[in-house]
Amino acid sequence: MPELPEVETVRRGLNKLITNRKITAIEVRYPGIIVGPVTDFKNQLIGRQLLDVGRRAKYLLFHFDHDLTMISHLRMEGKYQVRSSLGDFDKHVHVIFTLDDGQYLGYRDVRKFGKMQVVPTDAVLKTKSIAALGPEPLTPEFTPAALAAGLKRRKKNIKATLLDQHVVSGLGNIYVDEVLWMAQINPNEPANNLSEKQLAALYPAINEEIATAIKAGGTTIRSYVDAMGHKGKFQLSLKVYDQEGKPCVRCGQQIQKIKVAGRGTHFCPQCQVLNQ
Ligand SMILES: [Zn+2]
Incomplete structure (x- = not known):
């Protein structure tokens, strides 16, 4: 299972690889990963530019322009892959974002327990799953x-x-x-x-x-x-x-x-x- 240090490592890697990229298309192969209707998910994110990838505990926070954030919980087995060809993704890749530089961001999850949800950026901390989290190690709140x-x-x-x-x-x-x-x-x-x-x-x-x-x-x-x-x-x-x-x-x-x-x-x- 990815734990906080793994999610932090993924966050840093994604920031190096895909910050400032725009999403030009989204393919959802397994709708169970998406919270809410898939069409809404796509409509909200297509055309958006990724400003940076943040994190709260084991949740990745993809911050986009237009004050939108995609909350991604990797759960047991989720991981992200950045590839230059769709053929590089196997059958366990369930969501694929096409980026404006020709790369693809794929979400791979063998057990399909992960979740993605789009919320207004200022509502992230009030989202039920995130609001319930205690303070995080290495922060001023954790005393x-x-x-x-x-x-x-x-x-x-x-x-x-x-x-x-x-x-x-x-x-x-x-x-x-x-x-x-x-x-x-x-x-x-x-x-x-x-x-x-x-x-x-x-x-x-x-x-x-x-x-x-x-x-x-x-x-x-x-x-x-x-x-x-x-x-x-x-x-x-x-x-x-x-x-x-x-x-x-x-x-x-x-x-x-x-x-x-x-x-x-x-x-x-x-x-x-x-x-x-
Ligand atoms: Zn001992």
Whole structure:
């Protein structure tokens, strides 16, 4: 699944490749990706010029002239490809934008869970899915106090709480496992039962993890590749995710894989014990 660092890498790649391009045609091969009528989607975007690609958590925001924004949620498997020929797109490419320089922007999504929606630019932050998002790592809104206050109000386990995007946005399965290992927190620990020491360790762990991952261009767990076809390098530094059976680099105990919040979860049974 693309996580915040991957989406940020895609955003930067798209800005280099297609900023200032005008959309001259749109082909929608699978209408389920589009929120609302496909004809409205096309009418709103054809002829528009792309000003820049922004991001909120794991949503890409394509800002166009005429104060229109296309919100794109990649969900499980979505990715963008910029190509010079329609023949370069396979059967999993469901939406194709023709650009005025002869290139094509294709949206590829094997599982078809992604969504695209056009809204007035000033309504983006009020859109239901985006309004519900908590503060993002590495921003002024994400403070130790905000994190502590958010977790205090939640009784479900810390893994589910960090995944649900309300207390902090942008962390997916891989990075939640990694930050819980760094802060020595058991994934099944109730969110409102963290010790002071764990809370103090969790905040910088989240910021560090996201900063490091963005710098490395995201992970290549599964099939993530950025808009230019480059693979991320972050998988080299994963401490617990996908490390089942390997020794913990902190204590030597074998990393275990269990199910928490319905997701495969990796942790060290010796470094990450439940609090009393
Ligand atoms: Zn350990």
